[in-house]
Every structure is written in C-alpha cells, then in structure tokens.
Amino acid sequence: xxxxxxxxxxxxxxxxxxxxxxxxxxxxxxxxxxxxxxxxxxxxxxxxxxxxxxxxxxxxxxxxxxxxxxxxxxxxxxxxxxxxxxxxxxxxxxxxxxxxxxxxxxxxxxxxxxxxxxxxxxxxxxxxxxxxxxxxxxxxxxxxxxxxxxxxxxxxxxxxxxxxxxxxxxxxxxxxxxxxxxxxxxxxxxxxxxxxxxxxxxxxxxxxxxxxx
Numbered sequence: 001x002x003x004x005x006x007x008x009x010x011x012x013x014x015x016x017x018x019x020x021x022x023x024x025x026x027x028x029x030x031x032x033x034x035x036x037x038x039x040x041x042x043x044x045x046x047x048x049x050x051x052x053x054x055x056x057x058x059x060x061x062x063x064x065x066x067x068x069x070x071x072x073x074x075x076x077x078x079x080x081x082x083x084x085x086x087x088x089x090x091x092x093x094x095x096x097x098x099x100x101x102x103x104x105x106x107x108x109x110x111x112x113x114x115x116x117x118x119x120x121x122x123x124x125x126x127x128x129x130x131x132x133x134x135x136x137x138x139x140x141x142x143x144x145x146x147x148x149x150x151x152x153x154x155x156x157x158x159x160x161x162x163x164x165x166x167x168x169x170x171x172x173x174x175x176x177x178x179x180x181x182x183x184x185x186x187x188x189x190x191x192x193x194x195x196x197x198x199x200x201x202x203x204x205x206x207x208x209x210x211x212x213x
Contacts, residue, residue, distance in 0.1 A: 001113060005029045006050040007074070012098060016049060019102045020109060045069055047113050051098075052076070052086040056162030070112050074098050078126035082162065084196040087127065094118035095127065147189045155182040159195065160202035 003025055007013040017029045028045065046068070052075045072094040073086050086092055094112040096105060097120040108118040119127060148156065151172075158168045165183065169176045183195075192198040 001047065002026045002028065002045040003047045003049060003109065004045040004069075006048060006054055008051055008054060012051075012074070015102075016105060019105050020049070022106070025109075047072060047109060049074065049109070052080060052082045055091065056082045056086055070094075070115075072096060072108055072112050072118070075120075075123060078123055081194075081196060083123070083126060084199045095123050096120045097122040148186060152182050152186050152189070155179060156186050156190075156198070156202060159183065159186070160199050162199075 001024055003020055005013055005016055005020075005027065007016065007029070013029050017027050020027050048069050049072045052073045055071070055073055070093045071091050073092045074096050075083060075086065076098055078097070080086075086095070094108050094117055096108050096118070100108075100120050100122065104120065108120070111118040154172060155168060158171055163171065165176050165179045169179045172179070187193075187195070187198060190198060
C-alpha cells in the first residue's frame with residue numbers, strides 16, 4: 001500500500017512518516033506543494049493523508065492522488081476554520097485531529113484503506129454541529145442570496161471553494177481590502193455568523209450556478 005503525505009508542517013510530516021512506517025505500507029512524504037522527499041515512482045497511492053488547509057485551498061491540482069485514492073484529512077482541532085469546507089469537498093473519507101494519539105492515526109489509516117470511514121472523537125461534535133447548522137440555514141440563505149450583488153455572488157462562490165481573501169483577490173484581480181468589504185457584506189446580507197456557516201450553506205445550493213464575472 002502506498003501512502004502519500006501532503007503536509008506543509010515539517011514536524012507533523014516527520015511524525016506521520018514515522019507513525020505510518022508499517023509492514024506493507026510505503027510512505028511518501030510531500031510538502032504542501034507536492035514535492036516528494038525522497039522522490040519515488042509516479043504510481044497513484046491508495047491513501048492520501050493531507051492537511052485540511054492544503055485540501056481546501058485548492059492546492060491538490062499537483063497531487064499524486066489518482067481517482068482511486070482515498071483521502072484522510074488532518075484538522076487543527078475542532079475549531080479549525082476549514083472544517084466545513086473540508087466536509088463539503090466531496091473528497092474526504094476520514095478526519096483526524098493533528099493532536100490525536102499515534103495509535104488513532106494508524107487505526108484511521110487502516111479503516112480508510114479498508115473502505116470504511118473514520119472521524120476523530122475530538123472532531124465529531126463540531127462536525128455534527130456544522131452539518132446541522134448548514135441544513136437548518138440553507139433554505140433561508142437561498143432567499144437571502146437574491147440580495148447579493150453580482151460581485152458579492154462571485155466572492156461567495158470563491159469562498160465556497162475554500163479560497164482565502166488573498167486568493168480571491170488574485171482570482172478577481174482586485175485588492176484584498178475590496179474582497180474583505182465584499183465578504184463582510186455577504187455575511188451580513190445572508191445572516192451568517194462566520195465563514196464556516198456560510199460555506200456549509202453555499203455547498204447546499206444557496207447560490208444559483210454560475211462563475212465569476
């Protein structure tokens with residue numbers, strides 16, 4: 001079994017490289033950009049272990065993962081702001097907390113490789129609350145979305161893809177301060193308390209289909 005680590009934090013990457021070094025498993029550590037250390041063959045892995053921030057920032061285009069690769073995402077605790085986006089990428093087969101004990105990482109990898117799912121006990125309450133918030137608010141947010149300007153809808157769609165303010169600014173070729181202004185307006189008009197609640201609802205169709213104008 002080939003396991004690729006797509007982890008920006010070197011200490012965590014080194015820790016998991018050691019933890020997952022098991023008989024029958026070949027571990028390939030990579031940084032956030034997908035650079036391998038050391039370089040190995042190009043076959044697609046059975047498992048991709050990736051930091052949620054890398055997954056949701058759209059940096060997996062250079063990923064070694066293939067269509068049959070299962071994904072185990074690592075979050076920075078239950079308050080990780082990327083939780084909602086991570087859940088709704090449609091790519092994730094398991095969730096672990098970076099502070100989970102070593103044995104839990106091994107069990108999570110085994111479960112996901114076997115075709116099951118895995119959610120860290122530390123993340124489960126927040127995950128369920130995030131999903132519940134998204135379901136409860138989606139209908140009302142669909143109506144609220146009609147109050148957004150065309151540019152605010154563009155910003156909202158890019159937020160739903162997990163882009164940061166800086167990345168949205170580059171995509172739309174505007175200043176970061178302009179993006180912050182639009183984000184504030186989107187949250188206010190749609191009655192969302194934070195980015196996570198908004199993203200959860202957007203992934204459930206609160207905005208009409210379309211792309212940046």
